[in-house]
Amino acid sequence: MSQFVSAVAILGGFGILLGGLLAFAAKIFAVETDPRVDELLGVLPGANCGACGYPGCSGYAEAIAQGAPTNLCPVGGASVAAKVASIMGVSAETMDRQVATVHCRGGKEECGIRFQYAGVPTCQAAQAVGGGDKLCSYGCLGYGDCMRACSFGAISMSDNGLPVIDEDKCTGCEQCVLACPRNIIGMRPATALVQVRCLSEAKGKEVRAICSTGCIGCRLCEKACPFDAIHVENNLASIDYSKCRNCGLCVAKCPTKCIVGQLENRPKAFIGDECIGCTICKKACPVDAISGELKSKHSVDSDKCVGCGVCVEKCPKKTITMQ
Template identity: 45%
Template sequence: METALLVVIVMSAIGLIFGLILAFADKKFSIEVNPLIHVVDDILPKGQCGSCGYAGCLAYAEAVVLNPEVTPNLCIPGKKPVADLVAELTGKSAPEIEPQIAQVRCKNTITHAIKKYNYAGVEDCIAASLIQGGPKGCKYGCVGFGTCVHSCPFGAMTMGTDHLPLVDEKKCTGCGKCATVCPKAIIHMTTIGAPVAVLCNSRDKGVIARKLCSVDCLGCGLCTKSCLYDAITVENNLAVVDPKICLEKCSNPTCLEKCPTGAIFDLRK
């Protein structure tokens, strides 16, 4: 009984000593945190998307408060209201950033797609792409397992019945998280309101592209020739629309009628 009591007394004494040491060390080596960091962190959208270039909202809040070179407009999801508020709190100027939206540049649905093989592995686009570039015949097309949907921190994407991701324009903040995880790079951040876009990602030449998908861009250049404002170019067998020129100048896109496969879509419908 006396031995047990002695053990309890010794252990309590040791615990008290270590507690005092830790308390002293905490006070001695503590780092004072600027309270403004938490104020800025509280107004950020908390998507933890990394579009600002930092590992989460708190990391950006710390950087923008403590580093004079970090601008207050790096939070893409927060857009202008958040940028203006951060600028006011930190005493910095916030140059306006053009708002953007995610655009899925592929219409290679299960109906249009030719398969190379039947995939029965983990339903993840990155995993599926490791096996011969994925099950679809078009190596540039959407794999269709929704890795982008699962990664969206704002719930702005869903998978359609045709196994292609759909973007909810009202919820999309333009953070770009979905684009970073897509192994085929079919998701692009683009100007909001552009009337037309080439919803294709194929770089195959016309004959090959047509065999693999009926809605592939053939790189034929007919859209380029018909555009009155030089808003379309063909790069590596793929037509590319400049959304800014298209939005500012074009009210009657003639390219839609010229595309033989319908790879150019009217986004206003």
């Protein structure tokens, strides 16, 4: 009996000793955590999409606590960026909202196929079989990998076999961008209303032979743009959104309609009563939408106005507004 008690006492002593050592080690080697990380996790959306460039919301929260920008979460947008900035005690940084754009208009009706694909109905699988069944090697395969990748229900497939993006639902997480094997989905500022919906770098004659809506590199858009915002390189038009004014002149000139514009609700210029008739706006207007005599109040022809805003910038009396 005494041996049993001794054994228990010895084991108990070892347990106390080891416990004390573990407690001491835990205190010495403890990693201090920033209490702000938990606060940040509380305001981040928890989508864990990785669009911020960090491994999930927890990774981003830790990075913010160490000085990373506060506005990298496209899912949360400006409201979350403001809350994050408040926690960090800094001013909120603005960032243009980004939305996904499908750079292809060549659906079933516009672009033919090379062969009848009967494999697994995914874009990845179709692309692996001889580079896809579509005649255009740049175009959308139409099997909906992007739609399935979207966690927010922002993408649907049209009857014509092309993805349709609901920009109101799009969070800019870029999961659809990663899912597309042909890289035809890209991101653009939500305020950019004009887009080139083609990625083909084939020569115009080759494009016309396989697709009715592809870019043929004719440069009519480039010549029409008064702001030097669109250029054709490698047979493909591309827009510099830092210069584009959403005027839509390139949209009107494009013969294949591969350039599209969401221009229905764009504002138009309006000249107020403070106009002194200096004619500066009239001379600056790229579409001759402003009329009026010297020293007389000018007016805008809303049917001609493209909403570029040049007249607003030029007016010395600041009497022109966009409405």
